Amino acid sequence: MDAKRTAAGDPGWSFLSGGGELARLIADFDWSTTPLGPIENWPSSLRTAVGLMLRSSVPIVTLWGEDGIMIYNDAYSGFAGGRHPWLLGTKVREGWAEVADFNDHVMKVGLAGGTLAYADQELTLHRHGRPEQVWMNLDYSPVPGEDGQPAGVIAIVVETTGKVRAERELRVAAEALAQLNAELEQRVEERTRDRDRMWRLSTDIMLVAGFDGRIEAVNPAWTTLLGWTEEELIGRDFTELLHPEDAATTRAEVGRLAEGVTTLRFENRYRRRDGGYRWLSWTAVPDEHFIHAVGRDIQAEKEQAATLLQTEDALRQSQKMEAVGQLTGGIAHDFNNLLAGITGSLELLGTRLAQGRMQDATRYMTAARGAASRAAALTHRLLAFARRQTLDPxxxxxxxxxxxxxxxxxxxxxxxxxxxxxxxxxxxxxxxxxxxxxxxxxxxxxxxxxxxxxxxxxxxxxxxxxxxxxxxxxxxxxxxxxxxxxxxxxxxxxxxxxxxxxxxxxxxxxxxxxxxxxxxxxxxxxxxxxxxxxxxxxxxxxxxxxxxxxxxxGGAEEPVPASAPAAAPRAEQGETVLVVDDEPTVRMLVTEVLEELGYTPIEAGDGAEGLRVLRSDTRVDLLISDVGLPGGMNGRQLADAGRALRPGLPVLFITGYAENAVVGNGRMEPGMHVLTKPFAMDTLAGRIRAIIAGG
CATH class of the missing domain: 3.30.565.10 (Histidine kinase-like ATPase, C-terminal domain)
Structure with a gap:
């Protein structure tokens, strides 16, 4: 509604006050486009009728003039469905075109001074874009104009579709009931006979038991499958017949049944009368006092599954061996070529040294080192494929x-x-x-x-x-x-x-x-x-x-540390390095590098021996350890124990096979580093000096 008019208290608009959403729509509507003309020119009889209608909670529509121009209240807008607000201001014969003849009759009778009333009138309306069958109570009365003659019709519309349908359904959810009642006794009798026949003839075992396990009833299949007679079972606790490995899970399932949960496909083993066991799959439902259960014999299925599992294991093993064979063949081919280059170069190197021909020594050493480097690259690729390479994430x-x-x-x-x-x-x-x-x-x-x-x-x-x-x-x-x-x-x-x-x-x-x-x-x-x-x-x-x-x-980028310098400086006075590796050749090479750099090396063959050194008063500036060590303590465990004794001790892991639980999965602690075998001795020397200097 126009805020200026209401604020000014314009008496020409007061009939809209308190009229809800439709009052606002009526005030905003351009009525000059309709035969009614602007609201300011509306006769008082129309304003009075509209004002009364807007304040009603009952669906009401005013049809004014020969054309039946539609003006309605909030309740009627809900009845209009998808046609609201388009209906406002339309001619009733056009607004409800599907029932135009019905409304034409209404307008003729109403404007002639007559009234109409319909109870549960059936109509087909298009309120939501599709035809729908509806029923309504309709009351039509004429509205007098300024001269006392009928100038319009006021309609009260109450939809009764739900009530009519419910009554019809009740007459039908009644006729059917009468028929069902007539057949009930016969069906009950037939079902009782069927149930008894199924109880007697079923190959599945059936059981009625209390939640305490006491057996109340069993069918003859117990004797067929398990050998127990009805007399031996009634009154007995069925948990006594369970396989010992299934007793706990079965009691837990009974507990769920006692809470009202239905059992579907629960499997366990029951003892036969001859002492053996048979697999059963149970479906069970509880009532107020008892468990009603049906057990299907799945012994053959279990045996077939076990056989299939064995067959699948054999097939997987066969496939595994085939894959290993293919992999081994490829590795053997490449490594034999590389080993031929290494051993041949070393053999020729020995021959030339024995002959005193030193000029060819460098060429053979270069060839051997090149083949060894390619072998190392091949192992790294294999470890990468096997997800076993050493990663430094x-x-x-x-x-x-x-x-x-x-x-x-x-x-x-x-x-x-x-x-x-x-x-x-x-x-x-x-x-x-x-x-x-x-x-x-x-x-x-x-x-x-x-x-x-x-x-x-x-x-x-x-x-x-x-x-x-x-x-x-x-x-x-x-x-x-x-x-x-x-x-x-x-x-x-x-x-x-x-x-x-x-x-x-x-x-x-x-x-x-x-x-x-x-x-x-x-x-x-x-x-x-x-x-x-x-x-x-x-x-x-x-x-x-x-x-x-x-x-x-979740964290920010961590810059990669700069590589170690090519030339490794000499050690400072007294700097000591503990070398732990179970391979004597590796220990020898590492200690010789350390001695050439001026470090004091201490050797240990396993974790326990290395830990004894760390527990002593001996100076240790760096721990170099293989990851895989014998004796029950690996390199990471040794490093952790050493750092507990000597906080901040620098550690360099050397490994040819990364144990992921120790190094590969996750980040190492600060001060821990890794170098993958094989490595050049000058690379090792540079890493040692850089780690000690950084530490």
């Missing part, structure tokens, strides 16, 4: 890592391949070994280059990915936040068969001598060991995308 910004590698990638793939880097905004931090991630990214880019012999485009893209249940399930990951690092190419692509085997060790589509088949398997192992996943998306001729999904880390 750190909070890492993948955007910064990719940016730092961009120039290296461009130089590696060459000028024929365009490289595009798309960095995700606000990229989350991930906990990962940055060196391994760099290796994985470089390998993927090299694979992408090889898939584009005529050139093309490589796209490296990072993004935040929040995986819901469905997306996580498709990637074999738990739901949650992940960082994705994807490498895409425009190359030859892969067939589904090749993509399915891409992560298999030693599988490669490259010509002999151009690939080991360990690149993708190494990446897969590294990512899975880091708690992530790798997925390949490829189509022949359409290129390939390989995505690494790495779990989000």
């Amino acid at each position: 750190r909070p890492t910004d993948a955007n910064r890592l990719v940016q730092g590698m961009e120039e290296l990638i461009r130089r590696t793939v060459g000028p024929a391949v365009a490289v595009e880097v798309v960095q995700g905004a606000g990229l989350w931090t991930t906990l990962v070994d940055p060196n391994q991630l760099e290796n994985a990214l470089l390998n993927l880019c090299i694979n992408a280059r090889d898939a584009m012999p005529d050139g093309g485009r490589i796209t490296v893209e990072t993004a935040n990915r929040r995986l819901d249940e469905r997306a996580a399930r498709s990637r074999d990951l738990p739901p949650g936040p992940f960082v994705s690092v994807c490498v895409s190419d425009t190359g030859t692509g892969m067939t589904p068969e090749v993509a399915a085997r891409a992560f298999d060790p030693f599988f490669t589509t490259k010509p002999i001598g151009q690939g080991t088949g360990l690149g993708l398997s190494m990446i897969y192992g590294f990512v899975r060991q880091s708690g992530g996943q790798v997925r390949i998306y490829s189509e022949p001729g359409q290129g390939t995308t390989v995505c690494l999904y790495l779990p989000r880390h």
Whole structure:
């Protein structure tokens, strides 16, 4: 309603006061577009009728003039449904076009001074865009105009659809009841006969028992399956017949039945009369006093399942041995080549030394060291595939890592391949070994280059990915936040068969001598060991995308420490290093390096011997320990015990096989470092000096 008019107390609008939502709509409506004209010109008879109608809680509509212009109250707007507020101000014959003839009769009678009343009048209305059958009580009365003659019709509309339908249904939820009552005794009798027949003839055993276990009734199947007679069972506690291993779980299930919970497919073993046991699967329901249960014999199913399990175990073992055979064959081939290079070089080196021909010594040593380095790289790849490599996970910004590698990638793939880097905004931090991630990214880019012999485009893209249940399930990951690092190419692509085997060790589509088949398997192992996943998306001729999904880390990036200097400075006076390794050759090499640098080495062959040194008063500036040690104490346990005795003691783990529970899964404590075997002696020397200086 116009706030200015009401504030001024305009008597021409006072009939709308207190009229609810429809009063506001009537005040805002442009009545000059209707035969009624502006509200200011409405006759007092119309204003009075509208004012009374608006204050009523009963659905009322005023139909004014020959056309029956519709003005209604709030209650009627609910009855109008989806046609409100469009109905306001319309002609009744047009507003309710589906019942135009009915309303035409109403207007003729009302304007002639007559009244109409209908009880449960059936009509079909389109209130919500579709026809619906309704019933209503309708009362129509004429409204006199200024001259005393009927000028309009007022209609009171009360919908009775619910009542009519309920009454009809009651007459029908009554006729059916009478018929049911007539048949009830016959059905009860038939069902009783059927139940008794099922009780007697069922091959499933049936039981009625109290919640205390006392048997009240059993069917003949007990005798057929278990050998017990009815006389032997009635009054007995059925828990006495349970297999000892099933007694506790069965009593717990009875407790749930006592609480009103239905039992479905509960399995246990019951003793036969001859002393053996038989597997049964129970369905049971409780009532106020008893348990009613049916037990199905599943002994044959259990035996078949046991046989199937044995067969599956045998098949898995066979498949495992086949895979081991394939893996061993590939390893043996590569290692035999490498060993041939090492042993041959050493043999020739010995011959030349015996001949006094020292000029060839350097060449043979270089060849042997090169073959040894390739062997070390092969073991690292195998450990990566097996998810057993030594990882040093750190909070890492993948955007910064990719940016730092961009120039290296461009130089590696060459000028024929365009490289595009798309960095995700606000990229989350991930906990990962940055060196391994760099290796994985470089390998993927090299694979992408090889898939584009005529050139093309490589796209490296990072993004935040929040995986819901469905997306996580498709990637074999738990739901949650992940960082994705994807490498895409425009190359030859892969067939589904090749993509399915891409992560298999030693599988490669490259010509002999151009690939080991360990690149993708190494990446897969590294990512899975880091708690992530790798997925390949490829189509022949359409290129390939390989995505690494790495779990989000809550902390900030941790910078990678600078590498140790190439030249290792000499030790300071009295600096002592404890070397713990069960391999005498390794201890010898490490102690010789330490002595050359001026350190005082102390050797120990196992954790217990090393711990005795740490418990003594001997000076120890650094602990160097293998991770895998004999005697029940591994390297990590030794380090933890040593740090409890000597807080802040620097530790360098040396390992050829990473025990993940000790080093690989999770971050090491400050002051703990790891060096993977095999390693160059100058690398070891540099790490020792850097750790002691840093400590």
